[in-house]
Amino acid sequence: MGQHRPGASSRKRIQIGSKRKIAFVCSGGATKAGAFHIGVALALHEQGFRFVGGLQSRNDPSGPSSKPMEISTYVGSSAGSIICSYLAAGYSLDNIFNSFTGRQPTDEVDQYPRILPRLTYPTMFKLRPGLAREQFSQLMQVGRMVNNLVQGRWDTLLQLDWLKLQGIFSTGGLEEFMREQVLPSNRFHDYLADLFIVATQLNHSRKVVFGKYSYQPPPHDLTCQYDNDALVSQACAASASLPFVYAPYPIENKNGKTIHYIDGEIRDTLSTHVAVDSGCDLVIASHTHQPYHFNKETGSLTEYGLPAILIQSIYLVIEQKVNQYVHGKVTQRNAINAVERYCRQNGIDGEHARKILEILEAELHHRRDVDILYIHPNPSDAQMFFGDHFSLSPRKLAEIVKSGFRATIEKLRHYEFADRKVEPHAPVAVELTSGE
Numbered sequence: 001m002g003q004h005r006p007g008a009s010s011r012k013r014i015q016i017g018s019k020r021k022i023a024f025v026c027s028g029g030a031t032k033a034g035a036f037h038i039g040v041a042l043a044l045h046e047q048g049f050r051f052v053g054g055l056q057s058r059n060d061p062s063g064p065s066s067k068p069m070e071i072s073t074y075v076g077s078s079a080g081s082i083i084c085s086y087l088a089a090g091y092s093l094d095n096i097f098n099s100f101t102g103r104q105p106t107d108e109v110d111q112y113p114r115i116l117p118r119l120t121y122p123t124m125f126k127l128r129p130g131l132a133r134e135q136f137s138q139l140m141q142v143g144r145m146v147n148n149l150v151q152g153r154w155d156t157l158l159q160l161d162w163l164k165l166q167g168i169f170s171t172g173g174l175e176e177f178m179r180e181q182v183l184p185s186n187r188f189h190d191y192l193a194d195l196f197i198v199a200t201q202l203n204h205s206r207k208v209v210f211g212k213y214s215y216q217p218p219p220h221d222l223t224c225q226y227d228n229d230a231l232v233s234q235a236c237a238a239s240a241s242l243p244f245v246y247a248p249y250p251i252e253n254k255n256g257k258t259i260h261y262i263d264g265e266i267r268d269t270l271s272t273h274v275a276v277d278s279g280c281d282l283v284i285a286s287h288t289h290q291p292y293h294f295n296k297e298t299g300s301l302t303e304y305g306l307p308a309i310l311i312q313s314i315y316l317v318i319e320q321k322v323n324q325y326v327h328g329k330v331t332q333r334n335a336i337n338a339v340e341r342y343c344r345q346n347g348i349d350g351e352h353a354r355k356i357l358e359i360l361e362a363e364l365h366h367r368r369d370v371d372i373l374y375i376h377p378n379p380s381d382a383q384m385f386f387g388d389h390f391s392l393s394p395r396k397l398a399e400i401v402k403s404g405f406r407a408t409i410e411k412l413r414h415y416e417f418a419d420r421k422v423e424p425h426a427p428v429a430v431e432l433t434s435g436e
Contacts, residue, residue, distance in 0.1 A: 017419030023275030027287035028078025030389040039404020054090030077264030081239040088195040101394040126173030175237035188212035197235035198264035210235035239264035289318040293379035332366040
């Protein structure tokens with residue numbers, strides 16, 4: 001499996017024509033990440049990739065046919081789950097971009113399956129049901145705590161009942177928005193593309209992948225479970241339930257038991273393995289958790305206070321998780337290649353050598369035919385780093401879209417895509433060039 005994070009001087013020749021199934025993996029990061037993913041998608045579209053979306057034909061429920069440059073698998077976490085759902089539902093990039101900027105599509109083709117409505121603050125920050133009642137109870141407990149402290153009962157500080165609020169906001173507004181205003185169908189099985197949405201189970205140390213399939217847990221990861229019972233809108237709400245901002249989102253399973261979920265990236269930053277497990281051999285992963293690298297124009301983060309330092313610290317942890325995963329896959333690939341060289345140098349029978357390599361790939365859960373491209377903001381892109389994660393400002397979101405577009409164009413310059421045929425296509429609503 002090729003894990004590619006090339007430097008300026010490296011080039012990797014990817015045989016696009018031989019790729020059977022291509023995936024687009026989108027990370028979380030609130031509206032900032034959503035806008036970045038749109039920019040990435042626009043750049044991929046300009047380079048000749050096409051996004052498969054819409055409902056399956058009742059006469060042909062076999063799924064999408066494999067064509068070069070077609071992206072037919074989507075894996076999303078948190079904000080990425082929303083963008084992936086938009087694409088799987090069949091919304092054009094023009095339609096999606098316009099929903100972020102408040103513009104109306106001018107082409108009827110870009111109004112399918114409908115004009116995508118704009119996400120609003122009341123939808124994004126819906127107060128959690130029962131919050132007022134709990135707040136009153138919490139205030140009463142705080143009052144009792146203060147009274148006990150006045151009486152010298154300092155052990156009250158160890159009784160943290162007054163901190164038991166689950167969260168102020170609920171992703172229930174997002175679930176309703178997706179169900180009533182966005183999705184032409186709320187069933188994963190009805191979509192032509194393969195859509196996977198990742199969430200984290202609150203009361204267990206595992207992530208759950210919602211989709212149309214019910215795979216057995218991958219042999220390399222017993223902390224991953226596939227679920228094909230939830231609705232798309234429920235999966236999006238569960239995946240976006242970022243702790244401290246949103247309360248855990250409950251979903252009732254087929255046995256009538258309520259399971260609570262939190263943000264899809266708590267356990268894993270990018271679930272590229274989901275795409276590989278589903279048979280993809282080219283995975284394009286877009287994520288925004290890029291630590292800032294010093295440049296003279298912006299200066300030191302110490303000049304920007306605690307929020308910037310905190311964000312940098314979080315991004316550093318996330319980057320390390322991604323790098324560890326990439327390093328592990330590179331090590332596995334090198335080990336398999338070393339065994340292949342040994343077999344060839346020692347004249348081991350071709351069929352026997354092939355079986356040895358197949359066993360190695362199966363045991364290491366590693367496919368050498370897979371290429372993974374990681375696209376993230378430029379480390380010196382201070383505007384992207386300091387961007388408001390929850391802003392719905394059309395101007396700010398448009399700038400982040402441009403950041404995603406530029407980052408993708410820059411990344412793809414380091415590769416030679418063999419057998420690529422770029423067909424003419426209609427321009428998107430906003431002109432985004434790599435020079436902007």
